[in-house]
Amino acid sequence: MKYCSNCGQPVSLKVPQGDNRERFVCDHCAKIHYSNPRVIAGCLPVWEGRVLLCRRAIAPRAGFWTLPAGFLENGETIVTGAVRETLEEANARVANLDLYTVFSLPHISQIYLFYRAELSDAQFSPGFESLEVNLFEEHEVPWADLAFPVIRETLEHYFRDRMAGSYPVHTRDIIVRRDPEGFR
Amino acid sequence: MKYCSNCGQPVSLKVPQGDNRERFVCDHCAKIHYSNPRVIAGCLPVWEGRVLLCRRAIAPRAGFWTLPAGFLENGETIVTGAVRETLEEANARVANLDLYTVFSLPHISQIYLFYRAELSDAQFSPGFESLEVNLFEEHEVPWADLAFPVIRETLEHYFRDRMAGSYPVHTRDIIVRRDPEGFR
Numbered sequence: 001m002k003y004c005s006n007c008g009q010p011v012s013l014k015v016p017q018g019d020n021r022e023r024f025v026c027d028h029c030a031k032i033h034y035s036n037p038r039v040i041a042g043c044l045p046v047w048e049g050r051v052l053l054c055r056r057a058i059a060p061r062a063g064f065w066t067l068p069a070g071f072l073e074n075g076e077t078i079v080t081g082a083v084r085e086t087l088e089e090a091n092a093r094v095a096n097l098d099l100y101t102v103f104s105l106p107h108i109s110q111i112y113l114f115y116r117a118e119l120s121d122a123q124f125s126p127g128f129e130s131l132e133v134n135l136f137e138e139h140e141v142p143w144a145d146l147a148f149p150v151i152r153e154t155l156e157h158y159f160r161d162r163m164a165g166s167y168p169v170h171t172r173d174i175i176v177r178r179d180p181e182g183f184r
Numbered sequence: 185m186k187y188c189s190n191c192g193q194p195v196s197l198k199v200p201q202g203d204n205r206e207r208f209v210c211d212h213c214a215k216i217h218y219s220n221p222r223v224i225a226g227c228l229p230v231w232e233g234r235v236l237l238c239r240r241a242i243a244p245r246a247g248f249w250t251l252p253a254g255f256l257e258n259g260e261t262i263v264t265g266a267v268r269e270t271l272e273e274a275n276a277r278v279a280n281l282d283l284y285t286v287f288s289l290p291h292i293s294q295i296y297l298f299y300r301a302e303l304s305d306a307q308f309s310p311g312f313e314s315l316e317v318n319l320f321e322e323h324e325v326p327w328a329d330l331a332f333p334v335i336r337e338t339l340e341h342y343f344r345d346r347m348a349g350s351y352p353v354h355t356r357d358i359i360v361r362r363d364p365e366g367f368r
Contacts, residue, residue: 039220074219
């Protein structure tokens, strides 16, 4: 950030009164500009024991497989966002969402929340951001070609919990150095 | 937003190519400015069966009781943020955090995540944003003077779950009209 979004004049990094962190503060109108982590909402859609995965058409990790997920938008609930992303990326409709995995990725200031979900029917196709969409049995999952650690971990939890017959919410912090190529 | 934070020139609301929502886009440098929901991380600190509450010194809902919670900062995990807020608002140290309640408040584009936590000792005192901090048995909780619905619901879940001896993660969407006085 270089300029104030309120008045267009330059901003400086300083610690506002009563705060303990540097923020961008406008030199002219004194507006304080906050920047905060973003939320990614996603689904683990299941149809007759098979899980739905999308092959990414876009960076980062184009060509690798992922669960449908994306940035939560203003005015959405987390569930609404997860349902929308599943429709956008896989043209798939889901129901009965249950919160399942929660990840913090502090190096990129992102929070991921995945929901187990039932596909409403077996209709799906690649959306704008996907090359391919398909259903996979556990042994068919392209484990070596998954896009992000949060995808692998969510799938691993799912197949393990399915054996046990119980799906508690799993939470984990993923602590890695920032990767200039956009690794999540 | 009126001006581009990258180049200081005016922005306009338009739907960028490949997008389906209006964003602020710079008329000059074409930078797209996204705005996304914010995450509030908090704790339900417990000491010998009593819960810690803070009486708010600041708007919104000054004078009402709350659990320590606040906006997650860039570079933090959710747990780190919840621990920091508890230290800032109650000068209290917590350990063994377990995710407990998750709320979506789409009318104000906020996501709340509360963790059950153990107070590390019985030392606490009001931080800058608190008038008073205290421990409460269930029957002592100032139920009529709680600051926000998410606080009441988290406390109600806790006392009910404690009777049952099991603390599953609870999720709920809180759908209300926007209140101009800052009701959460």
